[in-house]
Amino acid sequence: MSQNSTGNIKQFNLGEGHRMTPQRRFVYEVLMNSKDHPTATEVFMRVKNKMDSISLATVYNCLDALVGVGVVRQVNVDREPSRYCGNLEPHAHFHCENCASVEDISLKDGAKPSNSLKLPRGAKVEKFEVVVRGLCPECALSIKTKKQLN
Amino acid sequence: MSQNSTGNIKQFNLGEGHRMTPQRRFVYEVLMNSKDHPTATEVFMRVKNKMDSISLATVYNCLDALVGVGVVRQVNVDREPSRYCGNLEPHAHFHCENCASVEDISLKDGAKPSNSLKLPRGAKVEKFEVVVRGLCPECALSIKTKKQLN
DNA sequence: ATTTTTATCAAGAACTATTCTAAATAATAA
């Protein structure tokens, strides 16, 4: 989904009154080439390698525009800085409490997390967000190993 | 869970090195008597009615202490101010995009939202958070009614 | 009971992610 078979970034337009600028394209490309859910500052640093003149405020503007148009998702975990995700498939996020990484978690085929909830009658659900917190496989293993050394 | 049959607030201690002070008791009582997930500032205003001398910084300290001990939950929705919840049962939250209210959603009996996820092998799950966003029944109804008037 | 130690409180300063402001620049429309 992030890249097509020719290796080119998917094209799209931003709709009436919105312009596809070089800054927005770079921000979009960085997200399509990242699966680690970078923060705005991390996106800024990555784009800066390609376009040294870009400003952090512009990265925020571009991220807002891309999120608003729906080609990028904003991911919030606790009170940490917002992260951004180019994966538009329905999915959840795993947040490691040790290394602070955020990884995608895919849904079991056909399963909807909302099916396990008693949603209030009459409510109109727009979307739902699922965040799992704990230790990622690497950190879980390294912490277990460290304990064995005692 | 929030109150026992005599109407008194549940007693507990905060563990080694932690003191149950009047400030902490008031903060705890406010949360036990609220089901609307107040922010720190809202808790501050409610406690201030009972103890005028309390400061916002102390409310933050007390909330941190109560969350740390596990008798209160911190609930984050998007980048909005943190909210606090006295309901320790596993449950999800519904966030209305119109009136900004946050309500508890209970889980279907025996259902676990994590069962619908392909959790990474070897990960150690501490907890998971489910937030549903949309329109609460009241707002969904009033917006539908408003549209009919056109 | 007095002293000592430790935890907590309170006021304000500091911090930080994000948003806002305003002037310059770039893209589109007329």
Next chain:
DNA sequence: TTATTATTTAGAATAGTTCTTGATAAAAAT
């Protein structure tokens, strides 16, 4: 081209939260 509108940029402003520090209160030791 000229006019209009959108975007970029740097820096100021904002807001929720955390930190600092001296005062106060609780617990422990004497």
